[in-house]
Amino acid sequence: MKLFSLLVGMLLAVPAAAQDYPARPIKIITAFGPGTATDIAARTIGQDIAIQTGQTVVIENKPGAEGQIAAQSAAAAAPDGYTLFFTTQTTQAINPHVYKSLAYDPVKSFAPVAGVTLGAQIVMVRNDLPARTVQEFVALAKAQPGKLSFGSGNGSSRGGAELFRIMTKTDLLGVPYKTQPQAITDLLGGRIDIIFSDFTVGLPPVLDGRARGLAVTSKQRIPGLDQFPTVDESGVPGFEMWAWTAMYAPAGTPRPIVDKLNALVRQAAKSPAYLNLLKTNYGVSFVGSPEDLAAFQASETKKWAEIVSVAGMKEP
Incomplete structure (x- = not known):
């Protein structure tokens, strides 16, 4: 009976945690330095999430090693929704083909939250x-x-x-x-x-x-x-290249919290600041469901495998 009560309590705790989320400041780790497109997009979304929730949102830049430092740090964070990862195709679709080993897995280490921007x-x-x-x-x-x-x-x-x-x-x-x-x-x-x-x-x-x-x-x-x-x-027929930014949470983050984060990003994408970001940087909105981001990442991973192979980008 005690075991049953414990299991019921655990099951009820996740929805309750999601309902109260966020109850304290959120940290968003970005894979690139201040002033970059990734950083500016992260700050734009983070600022609106802070407005929506009334909680402080801190942007932590961890540049270097093609985003690997930031990715490893975010992947090791507690899966409670209070540490997020704002990144690009570099860490999520390119690095696994360039480097022989990574201290994180682009798929297994993260829970997709939402795409944010797409740009040429x-x-x-x-x-x-x-x-x-x-x-x-x-x-x-x-x-x-x-x-x-x-x-x-x-x-x-x-x-x-x-x-x-x-x-x-x-x-x-x-x-x-x-x-x-x-x-x-x-x-x-x-x-x-x-x-x-x-x-x-x-x-x-x-x-x-x-x-x-x-x-x-x-x-x-x-x-x-x-x-x-x-x-x-x-004079280079067929050439096309796009860059994208997206938000992830550490793997194991409860789905109700992921869904709430997705809703926060969707709402932020309606803000004047986000729309101005797209206008001033000639970007395209890239916000969808967690499943949309997962499917897009899979297609990008396949595309970049071919580019890395043909271009000889693999590190020794």
């Missing part, structure tokens, strides 16, 4: 590079094999450049950075030649003339940025 990239070069179009850059790279370099501060940036290198049959030197803003800084300083970047950190220096934008990686031109052709229409 801007292909940008240093101002003094004698290339004003994608075709001119390709010609320059082929004339100087192994001499031109691309920088990347995350997996999607590297993936975009590697896919471009393969599809254009050019020999480019890859230079890794801890964060994307660091890569942008070196491009502006003339230390590297080209970057595939999210709009958040890449577009401002292009629009103010500190760097030159060659193209965007979406399939069609982006409204409001019509001056930039797509890579596809610039």
Whole structure:
């Protein structure tokens, strides 16, 4: 009888915990540094969740090792909804194909909560590079094999450049950075030649003339940025690259709490701040159910397996 009462109490405790959730501050661990697209999206969603719940939401940046530091930390957190993981395809779809071993499992270590944003990239070069179009850059790279370099501060940036290198049959030197803003800084300083970047950190220096934008990686031109052709229409047929952000909880987080978090993210996606985020960064809403995110992650994992293999991105 005591065992029965204990089991009933345990079953009732989860819904009760979910009903009271959140009862204290929430921490959101992000895989990349301050000022990145991931960080800004996390802060936008986190701020609205704080407004909705009346609880403090703290953003903790843990950049480095292509998001592995943040992913490992989030995966090891208590599955109670008070530590969340805000990340991208880098940790959830690319890393398992690049590295022989990871201290986390992109699928087994996390409970999907919701997708957040989807966005293309801007292909940008240093101002003094004698290339004003994608075709001119390709010609320059082929004339100087192994001499031109691309920088990347995350997996999607590297993936975009590697896919471009393969599809254009050019020999480019890859230079890794801890964060994307660091890569942008070196491009502006003339230390590297080209970057595939999210709009958040890449577009401002292009629009103010500190760097030159060659193209965007979406399939069609982006409204409001019509001056930039797509890579596809610039002589690389079939080229397309998107980056995404999403929220996860540690594996084992009770489903009622995951559902409540999903509802909070859905509501946050209606906020003026979120809509402004999409407008200013030319993004697309990517909010759905936990099942939608799980299915999308599976398809992305399959896609990136092919890209990593073809581009030779595997680490020794």
